[in-house]
């Protein structure tokens with residue numbers, strides 16, 4: 001096991017950020033920690049890597065207690081923190097080299113390792129540019145390069161795609177897969193269901209400091225096989241229309257994003273016509289409709305009664 005957490009508790013004054021979290025993660029997986037903002041993902045990661053102290057429980061990384069065998073284990077870990085942690089007044093090369101030295105990469109290998117890491121995230125041609133001139137997406141990619149130049153066996157990424165362009169997002173998701181194929185175990189936290197579905201082979205869903213579901217995407221979705229997702233486009237989306245959709249019996253949730261309404265509901269053919277009826281009764285017109293399989297959003301909704309996006 002790469003990671004064994006048992007009954008981990010973390011409190012910040014009144015707030016219980018981790019409520020008896022137990023998790024085992026196998027070597028070789030891309031493990032997804034999915035949950036809405038405030039679920040406790042960062043607190044868990046920070047406890048694992050020793051950035052904050054847990055109040056209770058045990059954490060073993062590669063079979064060792066980090067608080068007792070810190071340095072040796074930390075060299076095997078690469079951390080991509082949620083807040084970008086690069087030096088704005090250093091070049092891309094200097095930033096990665098700084099972290100490589102910190103992780104005690106052999107001096108003779110530093111240049112090759114740094115350049116390899118920069119090439120990996122598509123920034124080698126920008127190696128002599130100051131990072132302060134980089135876009136948000138480039139900063140995020142540099143943040144990753146800093147975490148991988150020492151070839152860690154475990155890479156922990158905390159929401160690495162927040163606030164970036166679709167191209168950089170795609171590059172980061174692909175890079176996670178490649179790192180995994182090269183032998184690293186990856187722990188990937190996100191509140192984007194689509195990302196976790198796309199790249200993770202083992203998933204834990206967190207909410208209010210607890211792990212509320214665990215399994216592969218297929219296993220988690222199999223638990224809600226009675227659901228379907230109806231996606232519709234309507235000529236004009238109003239709040240009243242969304243409310244009327246949510247009031248249809250059998251509908252669990254209806255959300256609008258970029259002009260598309262996603263309705264999570266029971267698997268029942270009659271419901272599709274009731275959904276169309278609800279749109280018409282609200283003064284709208286359905287311009288496109290498709291019925292999709294349930295997804296992890298539906299799993300979260302079923303377990304909590306809330307949407308991941310709330």
Ligand SMILES: Nc1ncnc2c1ncn2[C@@H]1O[C@H](COP(=O)(O)OP(=O)(O)OP(=O)(O)O)[C@@H](O)[C@H]1O
Pocket residue numbers: 012015016017035036037038039040041042043044159191
């Ligand atoms: N330094 C802190 N002081 C007080 N409360 C905190 C602190 N850090 C986190 N919390 C609280 O602990 C809970 C878990 O937060 P955490 O950041 O771990 O969640 P998260 O799932 O990573 O969310 P996000 O994606 O928004 O960072 C939240 O209720 C948060 O408000």
